[in-house]
């Protein structure tokens with residue numbers, strides 16, 4: 001169909017209309033849409049400006065965010081995102097450029113991509129990053145597609161990917177998407193990969209082991225060098241799910257731990273507001289062996305000029321259009337430059353101190369199935385509360401009444417009634433103490449007023465929802 005500009009015909013007039021200086025024909029919408037589709041009128045509410053302002057401000061106040069409330073959502077790293085990042089990402093030179101502009105016209109943007117690559121290589125020990133993937137999960141996909149292509153081009157017969165039972169669900173999903181058989185290795189009693197079981201699982205057909213370190217229990221995999229040896233001896237890769245890299249910043253890096261490739265969730269560790277499907281970025285970094293397999297293009301520098309390099313012989317191709325979620329790169333770059341090496345080290349240490357503080361203060365009240373010193377997060381079990389009638393879900397919902405975002409619950413899967421708490425480094429001792437007080441109060445309520453906990457939240461606009469129904473038939477209309 002021809003593209004036509006539709007203008008409302010002025011009654012009785014045949015004057016042409018203009019868009020800028022271009023003359024366009026006047027067309028009667030009814031001629032094109034027909035009478036059936038044409039609306040006769042629009043019933044809009046007649047409201048004064050003040051009513052509209054109040055309506056939207058009150059809606060905005062219902063938001064639960066890191067900026068308004070403590071948000072210890074385990075594994076998601078809901079740290080405070082400095083506002084300077086937002087100001088920089090909004091600079092016209094970044095926000096108003098178009099992906100079709102010639103590289104020569106967007107040298108600043110390309111330089112930022114190039115420099116961020118340099119910084120992340122230094123931080124992780126990898127040799128080259130790609131910034132195309134829009135999430136951690138997509139970073140995993142990028143990584144496993146590269147591994148797959150590597151083995152294929154080397155003529156290796158590799159059929160399986162090894163994943164610990166504490167892994168994030170995206171790991172097995174990614175491996176399965178790439179056509180691999182997923183082999184799950186159980187954790188041992190201390191919460192680490194069971195080395196005996198791992199040795200039995202890894203063989204010549206192992207394409208890779210996917211691992212996060214610290215793992216999702218918040219525990220550092222102490223045998224990581226041995227794990228690397230085991231998989232490398234069989235010609236497999238060690239893939240680093242870098243979602244938990246926060247507590248290791250500046251202390252160690254995936255290359256030193258023996259990993260061959262990594263993804264970093266820039267939106268988590270390197271500070272971009274995320275959640276509710278906001279923009280993410282899974283930066284994928286590789287060592288020498290896999291550089292040639294990265295997605296194209298990469299940003300390269302020659303004689304002070306930056307441009308796109310498409311010449312990777314074995315590239316898996318493009319993962320998405322243009323530059324990826326470029327604004328996340330700006331925020332990550334600003335965040336790293338602002339903190340510097342010392343600042344990043346402080347991030348790591350404080351995230352560990354904060355989690356261990358919560359662990360020690362709450363361990364007498366909530367079960368701690370894996371009592372080792374934790375890293376950036378701590379996983380409790382609400383098993384003893386469950387015996388008294390309150391599940392992890394009930395506790396999570398009750399926290400909302402205290403204006404605290406629930407922790408991650410029922411994950412990792414190996415902990416019954418899991419409460420996975422990640423305070424992050426940006427919270428003060430006062431906030432942590434308040435949280436501890438609330439957790440103890442809820443524990444008391446379970447003894448004294450179980451119904452109140454079971455019927456929570458009471459103070460939120462939406463009360464207890466039917467979880468299954470909410471997932472199957474979401475109803476997003478506002479009934480204020």
Ligand SMILES: *Cc1c(COP(=O)(O)O)cnc(C)c1O
Pocket residue numbers: 075076135136137138168170212216241243244265280282
């Ligand atoms: C968040 C997370 C992922 C997935 O990252 P997304 O950006 O949400 O796709 C993978 N693994 C772990 C351990 C995570 O915490």
